[in-house]
Amino acid sequence: MAVTKVINFLMRKLPNWVVYIILVLPAVYLTFALLGNQLGPDPIRTYQHKVGEFGLKLIIIGLFITPLRDLFNINFFKFRRCIGLMAFLYVCLHFLSYLVLDQSLNFNEVWKDIVKRPYITFGMISAGIMLFLSLTSNNLSVKILGPIYWKRLHQLVYLVSLGAVTHFLLLTKAWQIEPMIYFIILIGLLGYRALKAYQKRILNKKRNIS
Amino acid sequence: MTLFRGNIKYSDITAKADFLNRRQIIAGAAGLGAASFVGGAVQAQNLEYSTTDYAVNADITPKKDATSFNNFYEFGTGKNDPKDNASRMKIDPWAVEISGLVDNPGNYSLEDLLSGIALEERIYRFRCVEAWSMVVPWIGFSLSDILKRAGVQSSAKYVAFQTLNRPSEMIGIKRNPKFPWPYVEGLRLDEAMNPLSMIATGMYGESLPNQNGAPLRLVVPWKYGFKSIKSIVKITLTETQPQTTWNILAPKEYGFYSNVNPSFDHPRWSQARERIIGGGIFKRDTPMFNGYGEEVANLYAGMDLNKNY
Ligand code: HEM
Numbered sequence: 001m002a003v004t005k006v007i008n009f010l011m012r013k014l015p016n017w018v019v020y021i022i023l024v025l026p027a028v029y030l031t032f033a034l035l036g037n038q039l040g041p042d043p044i045r046t047y048q049h050k051v052g053e054f055g056l057k058l059i060i061i062g063l064f065i066t067p068l069r070d071l072f073n074i075n076f077f078k079f080r081r082c083i084g085l086m087a088f089l090y091v092c093l094h095f096l097s098y099l100v101l102d103q104s105l106n107f108n109e110v111w112k113d114i115v116k117r118p119y120i121t122f123g124m125i126s127a128g129i130m131l132f133l134s135l136t137s138n139n140l141s142v143k144i145l146g147p148i149y150w151k152r153l154h155q156l157v158y159l160v161s162l163g164a165v166t167h168f169l170l171l172t173k174a175w176q177i178e179p180m181i182y183f184i185i186l187i188g189l190l191g192y193r194a195l196k197a198y199q200k201r202i203l204n205k206k207r208n209i210s
Numbered sequence: 211m212t213l214f215r216g217n218i219k220y221s222d223i224t225a226k227a228d229f230l231n232r233r234q235i236i237a238g239a240a241g242l243g244a245a246s247f248v249g250g251a252v253q254a255q256n257l258e259y260s261t262t263d264y265a266v267n268a269d270i271t272p273k274k275d276a277t278s279f280n281n282f283y284e285f286g287t288g289k290n291d292p293k294d295n296a297s298r299m300k301i302d303p304w305a306v307e308i309s310g311l312v313d314n315p316g317n318y319s320l321e322d323l324l325s326g327i328a329l330e331e332r333i334y335r336f337r338c339v340e341a342w343s344m345v346v347p348w349i350g351f352s353l354s355d356i357l358k359r360a361g362v363q364s365s366a367k368y369v370a371f372q373t374l375n376r377p378s379e380m381i382g383i384k385r386n387p388k389f390p391w392p393y394v395e396g397l398r399l400d401e402a403m404n405p406l407s408m409i410a411t412g413m414y415g416e417s418l419p420n421q422n423g424a425p426l427r428l429v430v431p432w433k434y435g436f437k438s439i440k441s442i443v444k445i446t447l448t449e450t451q452p453q454t455t456w457n458i459l460a461p462k463e464y465g466f467y468s469n470v471n472p473s474f475d476h477p478r479w480s481q482a483r484e485r486i487i488g489g490g491i492f493k494r495d496t497p498m499f500n501g502y503g504e505e506v507a508n509l510y511a512g513m514d515l516n517k518n519y
Contacts, residue, residue, distance in 0.1 A: 034491065041275035041487045042342060101491055109433070109480070117478055171478060176287065 005017075011076060019079050025084040026054060027093060033085060034097075044101045052094040056168065058087035059161050063189045081137050084157070088134040091127050112200045119170035126163035129156050158193070161186055254416035257329055259349045264332035264406075266501065271344040273414045275488035280421045282440055283389065284373065284380040291382065292421035298379045302423045310370075310446035313361025324411065327351050331415075332408060332429075332499065337470045337500045339434035342485040348429050349412030354403045362399070363364070363448055369402040370452035371395045371428060372444035390459070395439040396452035396466065398431065398509075402498045406431055406505050409442075432502040465519035466511075470500035474516050478494055 030050055033039050039046040062083045068074045103109050113120045133154055135141075142150045165186050168179040240393040273445060282292035285299075300421040304320040329349050337343045357369070375392035383391050401407060408429045418424040423440025430437050436456050446452070456464035463477055472482045472495070499506055510518075 037490050041279040042485060043491055044485050044493075045342075085362075101493070104493070113480070116475075119478060 008073075008075050011078065016078065016082055019082050020086070023058070023082070024089070025203050027051065027089060031093065036093055044097065048094060048097045048102075051090045051097065052168075055087050056164050057092035058083055058090060059157070059164060060085060060182065060185060060189070061155065063161060063186075067189065085134055085137055088130045091130055095123075095127055119167050122163045122170065123167040126160045126167065129160050129163075131162070133157060158190055161190070214288070217515070250260035250327065251433045257349050257412045258415055259415075260414070262330045262332055264334065266333055266335045266345055268345045269489065270347060272332065272488045276344050276346055276413065277419050277422060279487055280422055281340075281435065282382075282423070283386070284375075284382045284391075284441075285421065286382045286385065286394065291294065292440070293419075295381050296420035298381075299374070299376070299420050299424070300379060301420065301441075304425050304443075305443060306426070307444045308356075308360045308446075309367035309444070309450070310448050310519055311363040312447050313363065314359070322357060323426075327355055329411065329480040334406075334431040335500055336429070336431065336435055336438070337484060337496065339436060339468070339476060339481075341476075341479055341481060341483070341496075342487050343494070343496075343500075344487045346413055347415070348408065349415070349474060350408045350410035350426075352405055352456075353407040353409050353428065354405070356409065356445075357402060360445075360447070365449055366447035367399050368448045368450065368452055369397050369399060370444075370446040370448055371397075371442050372446075374441045374443045390455060392443075393439060393453065393455045395428070395454050395497050396438055396448075397437070398451075399447075400509055401506075404506060404509065405504060432470055432499040432506045434464075434470060436464070437468050467518050467519075468514070469506075469510070469515060470496060470517055471498060472496040473498075474519055 030039075030047055032188050034043055034047045037043060062080060065076045065080055065083075068076060099105060099110060103113075115121070133156060136145065136150065136153060145153065165179065165182050170184060172179060265342065278293045279289050280292040281289070285292040285295040305317050306320070306323055307317045309315045329351060331347055331349050333345060333347045335343055336346050371394065373393040375381070375383065383389070397407065401405045408438075409426050410423070411426050413419075413422060418427065418443075423438075423442075426442055427440040428438050428442065437454075451466060453519075454464075454466055456468075457466055470481075475481050481496060483491055484496045497503070
């Protein structure tokens with residue numbers, strides 16, 4: 001289709017570094033606004049929520065790339081690493097705001113929180129896995145691990161996304177619509193992959209029989 | 211970079227010209243009753259009041275923040291929703307039903323209820339269960355003033371309160387029909403009779419904005435903010451402990467007492483420290499009973515406050 005062709009052409013022309021800059025700008029803006037006390041009456045929470053939501057959005061956007069190619073022939077593969085790393089940047093700022101502003105670097109309290117509060121536990125698991133994935137988001141790691149193991153490792157992002165949405169679902173005080181929306185979208189994205197894997201298994205079986 | 215604000219008085223926050231201007235408008239409209247509508251929005255009215263020794267030694271929260279960062283789920287769950295949506299609530303005429311174990315039950319108009327009562331200003335710290343706090347110059351009177359007038363009978367042990375439940379003017383009720391409206395709260399009678407417990411009809415020198423619980427609300431400064439029920443339409447004296455909304459919704463998270471207690475955490479967050487609304491990015495340690503222990507600790511002598519949370 002003409003539209004897909006145009007999009008894919010533009011994406012090929014768009015350099016990666018431009019996308020890095022675009023995605024880093026909100027982080028820079030929010031951080032300066034926080035330090036300049038420009039984030040309204042409750043700056044710590046506002047910052048924490050904004051960067052947390054950015055992180056979650058980028059994780060979800062990253063999960064859209066494969067189905068977009070499979071179903072609509074739109075190819076954003078080139079930006080996968082960039083989106084993943086930028087998601088990690090926002091999660092880092094999110095965690096740092098918690099560590100420094102909420103807990104004043106009191107690691108004892110942080111540890112107690114991780115053990116005691118399920119939403120923090122889920123957030124920590126997701127953030128911890130993301131650290132691993134980010135450290136291996138480079139060509140050298142792909143070479144060392146080999147493409148198959150590297151891919152297996154990076155499929156952990158499914159777990160990351162589930163953990164992050166669970167984190168969000170658990171922390172709201174009363175029934176709120178936003179985390180539900182993320183949850184439904186995520187079920188769609190992961191369901192798509194499950195379906196694809198299932199189809200592939202059946203195809204493989206048929207091939208083995210004949 | 212301004213990381214925190216210096217000593218500002220709320221009268222400094224509104225520009226002088228603005229301030230005078232509003233005074234004139236109000237003077238012109240003063241004859242129109244508890245609140246007058248100017249261009250659809252409720253116009254605040256300047257109040258006459260005396261000052262008191264009830265004054266925490268801390269920076270007063272900027273008025274703009276205290277009137278735009280609110281929890282009032284009848285107008286939506288977002289912090290700005292009450293300010294955006296509360297102007298549709300009609301607060302004139304207003305009546306409060308006083309019922310239950312009292313000598314003088316009845317449906318009192320606001321004017322009757324307040325007649326002969328002298329208003330005073332009390333600067334209290336207000337601590338929300340969500341681990342933030344404000345310092346608010348309330349204007350009102352002791353809750354005991356109207357309870358005494360109503361004639362509390364000796365069998366009464368608790369006071370129950372109820373918020374207005376008018377979906378046509380309260381969009382949050384329409385949006386969230388499963389919530390157990392109306393909002394209800396309660397105090398033990400000795401808590402209610404404590405001089406700190408007040409009914410506020412104003413703040414920052416003016417009548418209460420709708421989003422802050424106009425035309426009258428409870429303020430109980432040693433308890434989490436949700437106990438300080440807004441826009442009261444009913445007060446009932448009872449013998450048994452009344453139900454309270456957040457306790458109905460999540461009994462493990464919100465107890466009947468809900469005294470500010472830094473050593474007893476909410477299941478999802480610590481209560482040891484609090485964010486200071488409008489105060490920048492540094493938190494403050496939360497004291498037991500929100501700093502009002504001297505006045506109220508004796509109410510709970512012999513009680514395990516970790517069980518009676
Ligand atoms: C993949 C990792 C994570 C993601 C995507 C994420 C995302 C989010 C989101 C979307 C919110 C809610 C924002 C809102 O309500 O608008 C949030 C809140 C929060 N997160 Fe995370 N988060 C992650 C990890 C963590 C970690 C590791 C911690 C701390 C150890 C943490 C601490 C918090 C806190 C304290 C809140 C605010 C809770 C409140 O409002 O009471 N998060 N996060």
